[in-house]
Amino acid sequence: MFIQLAIKSLLNRKGSIILTIATISISLFVMLGVDHIRHQAKESFASSVSGVDLIVGGRTGSINLLLYSVFRIGTPTDNLGWQSYKRLSKERSVRWAVPISLGDSHKGYRVLGTSPGYFKFFNFANNQPLHFKQGKAFEAVFDIVLGANIADRLGYNIGDTITLSHGIGNTSFRNHDNLPFKVVGILRATGTPVDQTLHVSLQGLEAVHITKPLAVKRLKEAPELILAKATYLEPKSVTAVMIGLKSKMAVFNFQRQINTDKQEPLTAILPGVALSQLWQTMSVFDNTLRLISYLVIISSLIGLSATLLSSIKERLNEIRLLRIIGASSVYVFSLIELEALFIALISVIIALVSLSIVLSVSQEIILNNYGVMIEPQIFSKSSIELIIGFFLFVFIAAVSPAITAYNAAKNSQT
Amino acid sequence: MSIQLNNIKFSYPNASHKSVLNIEQWSVNDGDKLFIYGSSGCGKSTLLNIISGILCPSAGSISVLGEPLDKMSSSQRDHFRANNIGYVFQQFNLISYLNAKENIALASYFSKRNKTESLDNKITTSLEKLGINEDDWSRPVSNLSIGQQQRIAIARAFINSPKLLIADEPTSSLDEPSRDKFLSLLTTLCDVNRTTLLFVSHDTRLMHHFDSAQNFTDFNNKKFKD
Numbered sequence: 001m002f003i004q005l006a007i008k009s010l011l012n013r014k015g016s017i018i019l020t021i022a023t024i025s026i027s028l029f030v031m032l033g034v035d036h037i038r039h040q041a042k043e044s045f046a047s048s049v050s051g052v053d054l055i056v057g058g059r060t061g062s063i064n065l066l067l068y069s070v071f072r073i074g075t076p077t078d079n080l081g082w083q084s085y086k087r088l089s090k091e092r093s094v095r096w097a098v099p100i101s102l103g104d105s106h107k108g109y110r111v112l113g114t115s116p117g118y119f120k121f122f123n124f125a126n127n128q129p130l131h132f133k134q135g136k137a138f139e140a141v142f143d144i145v146l147g148a149n150i151a152d153r154l155g156y157n158i159g160d161t162i163t164l165s166h167g168i169g170n171t172s173f174r175n176h177d178n179l180p181f182k183v184v185g186i187l188r189a190t191g192t193p194v195d196q197t198l199h200v201s202l203q204g205l206e207a208v209h210i211t212k213p214l215a216v217k218r219l220k221e222a223p224e225l226i227l228a229k230a231t232y233l234e235p236k237s238v239t240a241v242m243i244g245l246k247s248k249m250a251v252f253n254f255q256r257q258i259n260t261d262k263q264e265p266l267t268a269i270l271p272g273v274a275l276s277q278l279w280q281t282m283s284v285f286d287n288t289l290r291l292i293s294y295l296v297i298i299s300s301l302i303g304l305s306a307t308l309l310s311s312i313k314e315r316l317n318e319i320r321l322l323r324i325i326g327a328s329s330v331y332v333f334s335l336i337e338l339e340a341l342f343i344a345l346i347s348v349i350i351a352l353v354s355l356s357i358v359l360s361v362s363q364e365i366i367l368n369n370y371g372v373m374i375e376p377q378i379f380s381k382s383s384i385e386l387i388i389g390f391f392l393f394v395f396i397a398a399v400s401p402a403i404t405a406y407n408a409a410k411n412s413q414t
Numbered sequence: 415m416s417i418q419l420n421n422i423k424f425s426y427p428n429a430s431h432k433s434v435l436n437i438e439q440w441s442v443n444d445g446d447k448l449f450i451y452g453s454s455g456c457g458k459s460t461l462l463n464i465i466s467g468i469l470c471p472s473a474g475s476i477s478v479l480g481e482p483l484d485k486m487s488s489s490q491r492d493h494f495r496a497n498n499i500g501y502v503f504q505q506f507n508l509i510s511y512l513n514a515k516e517n518i519a520l521a522s523y524f525s526k527r528n529k530t531e532s533l534d535n536k537i538t539t540s541l542e543k544l545g546i547n548e549d550d551w552s553r554p555v556s557n558l559s560i561g562q563q564q565r566i567a568i569a570r571a572f573i574n575s576p577k578l579l580i581a582d583e584p585t586s587s588l589d590e591p592s593r594d595k596f597l598s599l600l601t602t603l604c605d606v607n608r609t610t611l612l613f614v615s616h617d618t619r620l621m622h623h624f625d626s627a628q629n630f631t632d633f634n635n636k637k638f639k640d
Contacts, residue, residue, distance in 0.1 A: 001523040005512075012511030317506035323468055324503075325570070326496020326524030328489050411427070411469070 006338045013311060020307045021347050027300040028351035028390065031293040032383055036355070038286055039382060040374045042279060048192040049271045051123030053251050056080065056088065056258055057240040059265035063281065066274040069100060069240040071193050072110040076102065079237035084264045088241060093250040096121045099238040101205055104164045109150055111164055111198045113205035116227070119145070121244055124192045134158050135185035138201050141225045141233065144181035145199040148189035149367065156183050162198070164208055176208035179219060191373035203233035297390065301397040308340060308401035312408065319409050332409040333402045340398030344391055352378060415480070416578060416610040417442040417465060422474035424460060434460050435471070440633045447604060447611040451618050452630030458614045461634070462580050465612070466499050467491030479577050496524040500571030500609070504583040507567035510556040514541060514566045517555060518573050525574040540569040544599065561592040565599065572603055579604060581613045585620065597623045
């Protein structure tokens with residue numbers, strides 16, 4: 001009867017209650033959305049590179065190097081010479097070194113030039129290696145390996161041919177369409193920027209940039225040219241080098257050694273450290289967003305309080321009547337609180353459902369544009385804590401109208 | 415003795431210098447149908463709120479149906495009221511967003527009396543007796559006429575078979591024919607249930623419907639004796 005009374009009373013005031021629910025749902029949507037995206041972005045960032053001890057590039061800032069080498073965001077300020085790569089890979093403490101080159105694109109997706117070792121050594125999340133969904137790593141100059149999303153989105157299969165564009169962006173004016181690449185492998189989805197990348201050999205990337213007509217003609221006649229026979233296509237420079245060391249203990253010494261290299265100005269970063277630096281620079285933005293979402297919640301709860309408070313004035317007769325038929329003042333207090341909690345419950349449900357829908361719809365768009373994987377699964381420890389906290393604040397917001405009702409019930413002066 | 419008041423004094427806390435009630439001795443016998451008249455604002459409603467246990471007297475002792483109200487806790491008084499006292503007002507007798515049956519069921523919900531008969535049966539028989547059409551039972555009471563609402567209020571007041579019925583100007587918003595119909599219904603039901611009736615109004619023309627009549631100012635002496 002208690003619950004029924006609260007529900008009927010709310011239904012009786014549909015208009016203002018629906019508006020209140022809408023306000024609170026939107027603010028909850030913002031708060032839970034911000035919280036979810038924060039956590040997911042952090043997780044996605046942290047899992048974007050793993051098993052790489054150092055990333056080395058031309059002299060630049062560490063966050064910049066991380067952004068372009070791992071997230072393919074921004075542009076490298078300077079390359080590093082092929083000789084430096086050779087030298088680094090021969091160092092005693094180095095277990096493996098994988099060069100990467102960026103700069104070209106295909107339909108807006110970045111093309112990464114690298115060596116076949118990339119598929120063996122580059123890890124994501126918790127040391128998870130890359131797996132092929134179909135096919136294998138490239139062996140010939142004009143082989144190409146696709147990230148999972150690219151194959152999905154653009155509908156490519158093994159054996160299809162692809163031409164690259166010079167520079168970045170969908171509307172590049174220069175296409176390398178005289179030298180097409182053949183799809184030989186498709187990677188399994190990782191939820192990292194790898195899914196949005198096309199992988200070719202460094203030699204392939206070098207080949208499409210050759211301008212001498214004779215050389216181009218020769219390449220065109222040998223589309224199956226294997227890498228081992230294409231030593232003359234060795235690049236002059238690469239964007240960055242990813243390095244795995246034999247011993248983790250050596251990482252700081254080796255980093256210092258690279259940073260103070262006499263032959264070429266280089267920057268070496270520890271991906272984990274650079275990731276947390278990047279996260280820190282974003283924390284101001286992150287905290288501001290969180291603060292705003294809390295303020296939005298507070299203002300919506302004040303709105304709830306005001307709506308309930310003004311309703312009490314209209315319900316004095318109802319309260320007097322409840323008292324006369326035997327309801328205690330505490331009952332009247334609880335009735336107002338229950339109504340507030342009902343409004344909160346409905347708002348939470350609306351916010352959770354709409355957030356789930358919006359996230360699952362926008363998941364791909366976010367991944368494509370920002371390289372961040374946002375799971376639409378919104379139930380986490382943190383979101384449940386926020387919801388519990390929210391109910392607590394709803395209870396507090398309803399205390400003032402509930403006490404007004406309680407006092408009206410206590411001293412019903414007729 | 416249905417109601418017994420001894421040296422009751424009352425003033426509202428926010429105007430404590432202004433005495434509202436000062437009653438030395440006053441009582442009502444079991445089964446009486448008593449009419450109390452007096453101009454509006456003279457403290458009649460305050461007296462009714464004290465008898466029903468909503469307000470507590472500032473001083474003095476009060477017993478209703480043999481129970482000392484002034485010695486009860488506020489929740490005991492709430493239970494006592496739900497179980498033993500029926501109430502009919504001039505208006506706003508019913509919760510507007512509930513229908514007739516729900517309004518009556520709500521009154522029964524607060525009472526902890528043994529419910530021998532099924533509640534739904536009890537509600538429908540009393541609504542039938544009071545001449546409310548079955549079509550109107552499930553409509554929100556705000557859609558019904560004042561006369562219908564007052565009759566539903568009677569059904570609500572009698573659902574817990576109260577020993578005392580308090581009526582505070584219940585006929586003021588009714589026209590004459592419905593007023594007489596209302597009063598005969600009310601008095602008949604009090605006779606059948608052997609309920610003591612306390613009827614308060616400013617309208618002395620209604621006096622002849624009752625066993626006895628008293629002027630409120632005759633037993634309420636507003637001046638405190640210092």
